[in-house]
Amino acid sequence: xxxxxxxxxxxxxxxxxxxxxxxxxxxxxxxxxxxxxxxxxxxxxxxxxxxxxxxxxxxxxxxxxxxxxxxxxxxxxxxxxxxxxxxxxxxxxxxxxxxxxxxxxxxxxxxxxxxxxxxxxxxxxxxxxxxxxxxxxxxxxxxxxxxxxxxxxxxxxxxxxxxxxxxxxxxxxxxxxxxxxxxxxxxxx
Amino acid sequence: xxxxxxxxxxxxxxxxxxxxxxxxxxxxxxxxxxxxxxxxxxxxxxxxxxxxxxxxxxxxxxxxxxxxxxxxxxxxxxxxxxxxxxxxxxxxxxxxxxxxxxxxxxxxxxxxxxxxxxxxxxxxxxxxxxxxxxxxxxxxxxxxxxxxxxxxxxxxxxxxxxxxxxxxxxxxxxxxxxxxxxxxxxxxxxxxxxxxxxxxxxxxxxxxxxxxxxxxxxxxxxxxxxxxxxxxxxxxxxxxxxxxxxxxxxxxxxxxxxxxxxxxxxxxxxxxxxxxxxxxxxxxxxxxxxxxxxxxxxxxxxxxxxxxxxxxxxxxxx
Numbered sequence: 159x160x161x162x163x164x165x166x167x168x169x170x171x172x173x174x175x176x177x178x179x180x181x182x183x184x185x186x187x188x189x190x191x192x193x194x195x196x197x198x199x200x201x202x203x204x205x206x207x208x209x210x211x212x213x214x215x216x217x218x219x220x221x222x223x224x225x226x227x228x229x230x231x232x233x234x235x236x237x238x239x240x241x242x243x244x245x246x247x248x249x250x251x252x253x254x255x256x257x258x259x260x261x262x263x264x265x266x267x268x269x270x271x272x273x274x275x276x277x278x279x280x281x282x283x284x285x286x287x288x289x290x291x292x293x294x295x296x297x298x299x300x301x302x303x304x305x306x307x308x309x310x311x312x313x314x315x316x317x318x319x320x321x322x323x324x325x326x327x328x329x330x331x332x333x334x335x336x337x338x339x340x341x342x343x344x345x346x347x
Numbered sequence: 348x349x350x351x352x353x354x355x356x357x358x359x360x361x362x363x364x365x366x367x368x369x370x371x372x373x374x375x376x377x378x379x380x381x382x383x384x385x386x387x388x389x390x391x392x393x394x395x396x397x398x399x400x401x402x403x404x405x406x407x408x409x410x411x412x413x414x415x416x417x418x419x420x421x422x423x424x425x426x427x428x429x430x431x432x433x434x435x436x437x438x439x440x441x442x443x444x445x446x447x448x449x450x451x452x453x454x455x456x457x458x459x460x461x462x463x464x465x466x467x468x469x470x471x472x473x474x475x476x477x478x479x480x481x482x483x484x485x486x487x488x489x490x491x492x493x494x495x496x497x498x499x500x501x502x503x504x505x506x507x508x509x510x511x512x513x514x515x516x517x518x519x520x521x522x523x524x525x526x527x528x529x530x531x532x533x534x535x536x537x538x539x540x541x542x543x544x545x546x547x548x549x550x551x552x553x554x555x556x557x558x559x560x561x562x563x564x565x566x567x568x569x570x571x572x573x574x575x576x577x578x579x580x581x582x583x584x585x586x587x588x589x590x591x592x593x594x595x596x597x598x599x600x601x602x603x604x605x606x607x608x609x610x611x612x613x614x615x616x617x618x619x620x621x622x623x624x625x626x627x628x629x630x631x632x633x634x635x636x637x638x639x640x641x642x643x644x645x646x647x648x649x650x651x652x653x654x655x656x657x658x659x660x661x662x663x664x665x
Contacts, residue, residue, distance in 0.1 A: 187448075188446075190584060191584060192559050192587060195399065195444070196536065196537075211519060213519065213537065218522070
């Protein structure tokens, strides 16, 4: 991999810092008229998710990180690993709990997700923004109670628990925003 | 930041009109004060030797020339030739400087007052700034007092080790540096400027090592300081002024020092301006001069926080 100089830093670029793969979020050029130029850079550590600011002298460079996002199909989990497949090459990858993290509760078999590979191994898994999942457990539905604004917890097929309107019942399929965990509506057949 | 198509201007029409009005008012300001507008070349055979300023070169009629990083050398040659008080309102160029407050090509207002020192020139800079943006307060503070107040350290006495340790308490910066000025610049831009508040702040009596083209004199504590000042509004550096160095020999030796430092840092080497040294030799009258970033003045007077929105076409759109 090559390296990037501070003046090439762009948001979204993946670099190695202190031995960890990081994504650049923001790069601000700071310079007194008659003095040293700096770049104040905001980064996200792709392993831990931590965001922080590091200042460089302008002109310093960082090694590019071998990090790529791939669209893959989620196949199944064996309890220890989650298995994904590249749709074109049929190549399979297994991700551990650390890489899958909170995304696990949104993974439905055959859905297409983004798998971030670092040196060829899954580093993170990002579910689609919207998923459609079946309610497997919730209190009985209240017929005709569509006007009232109340909600109740419902457990979905993947194990996620979301707040849904009172009139929904088990077996129905709902649409959920995975970024916020919010119920968006009933899935259309 | 910009969502309009690439061929479109970066600035909206109200800002373009505000810029035109600002130029007219600046010219009125100097006409009222009988300071003569002069226009000087943007291309020159010599470039600034300052290690922190990277000039843009241009191939012209088979010669390698430089777009000027400020009109200073030409203006001083005019002063030495007897022009009297003068100002220039025009473009200046600095390679590698692009961001929220920088554009490689920008507009600079630079003026000189004969027989004035830095404190007197600060009064006039204040009058100009107050006319265009209403700062919530006005204060003056020496570089030493500023560092003592914000960081509890004497910037003239602290060594590189102390300054780097202090910087690392506030900023995640992991390089090594024996250059005190790098740490002072880091503390100034990252810690002090953001804490300066809304008002107009003048900072004067800079460290001797940051004198640039200002004369060096002892302050009231006997410390050698540069008779240089900076004006900040809302923590944004707006103007940089000097009680000008007029000593040709000292000027020539500062050029040499800059060139030595450029060699050490592996930076491009430019021919220093012999004509400026000749002008100083023939006699530059005692004077104070200041350069002010006009794009930033426009930003501050029209509540715009990105220089790109103050330009008809920012660097990304040319």
